[in-house]
Each structure stands twice: as structure tokens, then as C-alpha cells.
Amino acid sequence: MEVDDHMRTGVPNIYASGDVVDKRIPKLTPAAEFESNYIAGQLLGKSDAPIVYPAIPNLVFTLPRIAQVGITVDEAKKDPESYRIIEVPFGQINEWVNNRELEASHTYIIDREGHLAGAALYSSEAGMMLDALTLVINCRLTWADLEKMIFTFPTQTYSLISGFIPLLSPPGSGSSASIYTQMSDSL
Numbered sequence: 065m066e067v068d069d070h071m072r073t074g075v076p077n078i079y080a081s082g083d084v085v086d087k088r089i090p091k092l093t094p095a096a097e098f099e100s101n102y103i104a105g106q107l108l109g110k111s112d113a114p115i116v117y118p119a120i121p122n123l124v125f126t127l128p129r130i131a132q133v134g135i136t137v138d139e140a141k142k143d144p145e146s147y148r149i150i151e152v153p154f155g156q157i158n159e160w161v162n163n164r165e166l167e168a169s170h171t172y173i174i175d176r177e178g179h180l181a182g183a184a185l186y187s188s189e190a191g192m193m194l195d196a197l198t199l200v201i202n203c204r205l206t207w208a209d210l211e212k213m214i215f216t217f218p219t220q221t222y223s224l225i226s227g228f229i230p231l232l233s234p235p236g237s238g239s240s241a242s243i244y245t246q247m248s249d250s251l
């Protein structure tokens with residue numbers, strides 16, 4: 065079903081949300097919920113702005129999980145001026161905390177301003193870690209924001225966040241030369 069940027073169908077006063085909508089974003093339960101909440105906001109007069117989707121995480125429930133959010137690796141490869149791709153052998157670096165899952169692998173996509181723009185993960189706990197990265201992307205959290213926070217230790221999300229914080233640091237600050245950058249350069 066076709067809708068406009070306010071989720072309105074061609075029939076006056078009829079809106080549509082969820083899988084029935086002809087759309088390019090992933091057809092997932094949280095996306096349907098997001099659209100329904102948006103429509104409720106319209107009906108209650110809370111906002112008249114067009115719908116704007118955040119970065120939507122995608123998770124394939126295989127073992128290990130395959131996860132992706134934001135700018136994809138293919139999109140980043142087509143635009144090397146705008147994006148840096150950092151591949152991290154996450155399981156090898158964090159062998160103990162990652163339950164000896166040596167094949168676990170992460171790819172981060174960093175934009176020109178030093179924000180996390182996308183991520184692709186392959187790991188048993190990719191879903192949990194993807195949610196943390198989705199927050200970082202949607203809130204455009206910076207190196208400076210994350211440096212002010214304290215996370216639980218030792219956990220996989222701690223390893224994840226503390227590992228990529230230096231990648232977000234401003235160019236020329238010296239901090240960007242993390243172990244991840246060095247490993248990625250040698251791949």
C-alpha cells in the first residue's frame with residue numbers, strides 16, 4: 065500500500081503502518097511499532113512533521129548471529145571520501161570476554177566527522193552489541209560523549225565500546241591510532 069511521508073494512504077483519514085506499506089526500510093516489528101506511534105502522534109496533534117526513520121538494526125538469528133545497522137559496507141566502499149571502514153577481529157582481541165568465539169568479527173564505518181555511521185557484526189552476541197551501536201549512531205555520540213561514561217566491566221559491550229571509542233576521536237588528536245586501526249590496516 066502506498067503512503068505519503070505522513071503515512072497517509074490515498075483515502076482521506078486512512079493511515080497505514082507496518083508490513084502492508086510499500087517501503088524500502090526493513091519490514092520488522094519495531095519498525096511497524098515506530099510507524100504506529102508516529103501515526104498516533106499525528107492523530108493526537110503532537111506533531112505535523114513528516115516521518116523520519118532512525119538507523120534501523122537488522123539481525124539474522126543464525127548461530128552465530130549476523131547483524132547490521134546504518135551505512136552498509138557496500139555503501140561505504142562506494143564512497144571512500146566520506147567513510148572509513150575498520151575491520152576488527154573482535155573474537156581474537158577479546159578472546160576471554162567473548163567466550164573464546166575466535167571467529168567473531170566486527171566492521172565499523174566511520175564518517176568524515178568521526179561519527180559511527182554503520183556497523184556489521186558476526187558473533188553470537190551480535191544482537192546485544194548491535195543495540196549499543198544503534199544508540200551510538202542514532203544519538204550521534206562522539207568520542208568526547210563516550211569518554212565521560214562508565215560501563216560495566218568485564219562485558220562484551222565494555223570491550224566493544226572501549227575498543228571503538230578511539231576510532232571516533234577527531235583526526236589529528238593522536239587517539240585514533242587504536243589497536244583496531246593498526247590491525248585493520250594490516251588485514
Ligand SMILES: Cc1cc2nc3c(=O)[nH]c(=O)nc-3n(C[C@H](O)[C@H](O)[C@H](O)COP(=O)(O)OP(=O)(O)OC[C@H]3O[C@@H](n4cnc5c(N)ncnc54)[C@H](O)[C@@H]3O)c2cc1C
Binds near residue numbers: 081082084
Ligand atoms: C517468519 C517470520 C519471522 C519474523 N521474524 C521477525 C523478527 O525476529 N523480528 C522482527 O522484528 N520482525 C520479524 N518478522 C517481521 C514481523 O513479523 C513483521 O514486520 C511484523 O509482524 C509487522 O507487523 P504488522 O502489524 O504490520 O503485520 P502483522 O503482524 O502481519 O499483522 C497483520 C494482521 O492483520 C491480519 N489481517 C490480514 N488481513 C486481514 C483482513 N483482511 N482482515 C482482518 N485482519 C487481517 C493478519 O492476520 C495479522 O494478524 C518476521 C516475519 C516472519 C514472516
